[in-house]
Amino acid sequence: MAVKPTPSLWPATAVVTGHGRGRPLLLDQPLSFWGGYDAAAGRIIEASHPQYGISLAGRVMLMARAKGSSSSSSVLAEAIRNGTGPSAIIMRERDLIVGLGCIVASELYGLHVPAVVVDGTVWKDMGAHAKGASTDWGIGVDQCGGCVVRGFGTRFLGL
Amino acid sequence: MIELSDQDQSLLRGEQGDAAALAMRILVRSAELMGAERLLNIESAHIDGCLYHGQASLDFVERLVASGGKVVVPTTLNVGSLDLIHPELFQGDDETRSQAQRLMQAHIELGCASTFTCAPYQGPNRPRLGQQIAWAESNAIVFANSVLGARTNRYGDFMDLCAALTGRAPYCGLHVDANRLGQIVFALQDFPQERASRDIWFAALGLLAGGRTGSAIPVFTGLPLDTTEDELKALGAACATTGAVGMFHAVGITPEAGTLEQALGGLPAVETMIVTRAMLHQTRAALSRAKPGDRLAAVSVGTPHFSLAEFDQLLQLLESSAAKPRIDFYVNTSRYILWELEQSGKAAKLQDHGITIVTDTCTYITPVMRQTRGLIMTNSGKWAHYAPANIGVEVAFGSLRECVLSAVEGSLVLDDHGG
Numbered sequence: 001m002a003v004k005p006t007p008s009l010w011p012a013t014a015v016v017t018g019h020g021r022g023r024p025l026l027l028d029q030p031l032s033f034w035g036g037y038d039a040a041a042g043r044i045i046e047a048s049h050p051q052y053g054i055s056l057a058g059r060v061m062l063m064a065r066a067k068g069s070s071s072s073s074s075v076l077a078e079a080i081r082n083g084t085g086p087s088a089i090i091m092r093e094r095d096l097i098v099g100l101g102c103i104v105a106s107e108l109y110g111l112h113v114p115a116v117v118v119d120g121t122v123w124k125d126m127g128a129h130a131k132g133a134s135t136d137w138g139i140g141v142d143q144c145g146g147c148v149v150r151g152f153g154t155r156f157l158g159l
Numbered sequence: 160m161i162e163l164s165d166q167d168q169s170l171l172r173g174e175q176g177d178a179a180a181l182a183m184r185i186l187v188r189s190a191e192l193m194g195a196e197r198l199l200n201i202e203s204a205h206i207d208g209c210l211y212h213g214q215a216s217l218d219f220v221e222r223l224v225a226s227g228g229k230v231v232v233p234t235t236l237n238v239g240s241l242d243l244i245h246p247e248l249f250q251g252d253d254e255t256r257s258q259a260q261r262l263m264q265a266h267i268e269l270g271c272a273s274t275f276t277c278a279p280y281q282g283p284n285r286p287r288l289g290q291q292i293a294w295a296e297s298n299a300i301v302f303a304n305s306v307l308g309a310r311t312n313r314y315g316d317f318m319d320l321c322a323a324l325t326g327r328a329p330y331c332g333l334h335v336d337a338n339r340l341g342q343i344v345f346a347l348q349d350f351p352q353e354r355a356s357r358d359i360w361f362a363a364l365g366l367l368a369g370g371r372t373g374s375a376i377p378v379f380t381g382l383p384l385d386t387t388e389d390e391l392k393a394l395g396a397a398c399a400t401t402g403a404v405g406m407f408h409a410v411g412i413t414p415e416a417g418t419l420e421q422a423l424g425g426l427p428a429v430e431t432m433i434v435t436r437a438m439l440h441q442t443r444a445a446l447s448r449a450k451p452g453d454r455l456a457a458v459s460v461g462t463p464h465f466s467l468a469e470f471d472q473l474l475q476l477l478e479s480s481a482a483k484p485r486i487d488f489y490v491n492t493s494r495y496i497l498w499e500l501e502q503s504g505k506a507a508k509l510q511d512h513g514i515t516i517v518t519d520t521c522t523y524i525t526p527v528m529r530q531t532r533g534l535i536m537t538n539s540g541k542w543a544h545y546a547p548a549n550i551g552v553e554v555a556f557g558s559l560r561e562c563v564l565s566a567v568e569g570s571l572v573l574d575d576h577g578g
Contacts, residue, residue: 015192016188016192030403034212035544035545035548035549036548039212039213040213045548046548047547047548065373065374065403066374066403067369067373067401067402067403069297069399069400069545071207071210071212071315071316072315073315073316073317073318074208074210074212074213074215074216074315074316074317075212075213077215077216077219077316077317078212078213078214078215078216080215081213081214081215081218082213082214093373093374094192094193094194095374095403096189096192096193096312096313096314096315096318097313097315099189099192100185100189100192100315100316100317100318103185103188103189103192103317104185104215104219104317105215107181107184107185108215108218108219108222
């Protein structure tokens with residue numbers, strides 16, 4: 001199978017600062033961490049979620065928007081603490097409950113999981129790339145100090 | 160950059176203790192996240208940190224206790240993982256029990272009131288129209304904003320406690336007039352007006368609307384003008400289950416929605432969606448595959464916590480039925496409502512009818528039900544949505560009246576909805 005490396009760089013706005021990398025995982029639907037993610041086992045447990053059973057551990061999670069209970073911050077912080085949480089979070093709409101889980105994990109444990117938001121065009125482009133990506137993405141800063149998401153050597157299947 | 164008052168800066172510098180400094184630091188980082196330019200004073204807080212979600216929830220509160228933290232505004236507590244009044248109901252393991260108990264106790268050491276309810280608006284000192292507050296618990300947030308007209312953002316664990324320890328919250332979002340206008344109109348066409356089994360349609364409507372609204376503010380038109388507070392509670396709780404809804408308007412019913420124009424602030428709606436009874440049927444059907452006649456294991460109602468008015472309805476339904484429930488029938492409520500029921504003698508009557516009252520917690524977040532295999536019936540959209548994943552049950556979804564009829568039969572009984 002042919003591999004076509006196309007490093008990508010997308011502008012983003014940091015909502016919780018930090019560095020993080022991992023394979024991208026685009027959630028097809030919003031997930032409420034509380035009631036939807038088992039932070040001990042590290043898997044999605046919301047029965048109706050299209051990615052039921054999947055782990056977020058070490059992944060750069062792309063989730064368009066948040067939903068559900070305000071207890072999600074605790075579950076996310078706990079998932080970050082015990083290593084079942086994402087390594088970075090990319091969203092289309094900023095969300096306090098998600099951001100707070102990251103902030104508290106950083107204050108309590110010094111584990112800095114970044115959360116960023118991107119605009120609609122970037123989101124679409126990222127979504128298309130994330131689907132086929134088999135290598136790591138990372139959250140970082142560019143030369144001007146702006147926040148960026150890097151897609152390292154994105155591989156497109158079937159090309 | 161955020162403009163901080165002298166008091167804010169003093170807190171940040173740790174001049175009022177390490178706990179307050181940590182709380183202020185998290186608050187400022189959160190305010191930056193939300194794009195707020197300054198903080199505002201809040202008059203009460205409701206804390207959703209008492210549910211044990213693993214080590215992180217306990218570590219946070221222990222750190223605050225150890226560094227001398229105390230709340231500075233009246234602060235109520237959401238449900239915990241244990242029924243402290245009926246501890247014998249708990250069927251989980253000892254370690255979880257002791258961690259959960261410590262979590263509840265640690266919050267009390269911070270100066271929070273031991274309310275342990277998800278419906279603090281059913282207790283004393285409920286927030287008034289226009290009052291700025293910092294509340295957590297998705298259903299309580301929606302109720303406070305929508306039904307009471309108080310002002311809170313969707314605070315979650317941690318942030319609520321940070322607000323309580325500092326008396327401050329970011330000035331943005333639903334704290335601000337301009338952000339409280341409705342955006343998406345749900346026009347109800349043939350919403351059931353008949354009181355008897357109406358509760359279930361409010362829950363179904365909430366689930367449907369929440370899924371389509373995301374974090375916007377829905378406006379409902381065409382709801383019965385005699386809609387009760389408990390029905391609005393069911394609607395809001397369900398909206399906040401399927402969406403990130405922090406507030407809704409019900410035209411002619413809720414305080415900031417005298418007219419559709421007022422609810423929208425004179426602006427055009429972003430979207431208007433007509434909702435028919437057939438769509439509500441669909442929402443209901445999508446939640447449960449159970450058919451009339453299917454055997455039930457138990458009934459659970461009171462998510463959010465049952466009010467006194469709901470207990471009166473339940474008692475009426477039980478008294479007018481020919482026999483007692485033949486399966487377990489659980490009702491979740493607060494200890495304050497239980498005390499009132501005990502004083503009026505209604506608690507004893509409910510017990511005679513075979514009702515198990517659960518306080519301080521809720522049947523879908525902690526193992527209290529004796530029987531969780533098989534089909535469990537509820538009238539709560541929130542319970543129906545979360546319980547299958549939380550405690551591994553199958554749900555049947557019906558009105559309070561249908562729940563009582565079904566409990567007496569021991570199998571699912573539904574009204575004839577005429578399609």
